[in-house]
Amino acid sequence: MDNNIQRPLSFGKILDQTFRIIRGYFKPIFLIVFYIMIPVLALQAIILAVTGHKMLIGDDSIQNIWSATATELDMYADYNPIRDFGYFLSMAPIFFATPLIVGAISHVVKRARAGEPAEAVEMIKLTFPRYWPLLGSTLLFGIIAFSIVFASIFAGAFLVAFLAIESAYVIAILLALLMIVGGFIGYGLLFTRWILYLPATLFEKVAPGLGRSWRLTKRQTWKFFGIYVILTILSSIIIGALNFLPALFLGTSIIGNLWTNFVSLISSIILAVAWAIMYFDASLRQDAADIQDLVDTYNT
Structure with a gap:
């Protein structure tokens, strides 16, 4: 990487640097996720x-549904709480693995910005000492985000239902549309202020890192929000393209679920690299601002 990589970055430069680092350091990044x-x-x-999922071909695969009789289709439609519980329980290991993956990839980005080589195992080892603060920060962020979204959706749904009961259907529909658009932008901007909590917790040894992220994203919220939206759409396209046929032919089988989860994490590499780049860019800008404030104070 050239020395210009250490300068404050614009919107386009952050996107460009994200894909340059992924291309130049793809092997260690991929091996981090793989290991x-x-x-x-x-x-x-x-x-x-254990919870009843089939190994290769799920009951809801396209070939089983296509060849099923009406009686069998009714059987597939039956609610299976144990199998559904097993599916949600299987997501727990990913929750515990995500902070380690994001932290190790952040170390790769740090090495890339310095023009230094990076080895997957070494990056994982560097992340281990901060694993529990990273996990705790992730849990706290999840609780806060869920509480905010749940409370606002509950209040909004109650208001829309009240208007519908009072026969104010047009107002209820307009209000629902306004809340959807406003919620997307509002949630996006709010959570963008906290989006750098993992790199901050990792490199600055603060926990949970939400306050530090809030300060780092000051005056850059819209830029980071736009980057996040673009990369999320790109990741979703990649996930959809790679999961479309396996989802049809494997269904919710064990192999189908494992493939879906692995592809989702591989695609999330884009976001993990971008988060680290945004963190270093924001830190660089804030350091420059802090120095300028000291100079201004000294001159005064």
């Missing part, structure tokens, strides 16, 4: 098998 996901996928397979 961490081996035990995670094994544990997921055990949970899914």
Whole structure:
């Protein structure tokens, strides 16, 4: 990487640097995900098998549904709480693995910005000392985000239902549309202020890192929000393209679920690299601002 990579970055430069680092350091980044996901996928397979999921071809695969009789289709439609519980329980190992993956990839980005080589195992080892603060920060962020979204959706749904009961259907529909658009932008901007909590927790040894992220994203919220939206759409397209046929032919089988989860994490590499770049860019800008404030104070 050239020395210009250390300068404050614009919207386009952050996107460009994201893909340059992924291309130049793809091997260690991929191996980080691969090494961490081996035990995670094994544990997921055990949970899914115990809770009744089939190994290769799920009951809801296209070939089974196509050849099923009406009686069999009714059977497929039956609610299976144990199998559904197993599916949600199998997501837990990914939750515990995500902070380690994001932290190790952040170390790769730090090495890339310095023009230094990076080895997957070494990056994982560097992340381990901060694993519990990273996990705790992730749990706290999830609780806060869920509480905000749940409370606002509940209040909005109650208001729309009240208007519908009072026969104010047009107002209820307009209000629902306004809340959807406003919620997307409002949630996006709010959570963007906290989006750098993992790199901040990792490199600055603060926990949970939400306050530090809030300060780092000051005056850059719209830029980071736009980057996040673009990369999320791109990741979703990649996930959809790679999961379309396996989802049709494998269904919710064990292999189908493992493939979906692995592809989702591989695609999330884009976001993990971008988060680290945004963190270093924001830190660089804030350091420059802090120095300028000191100079201004000294001159005064």
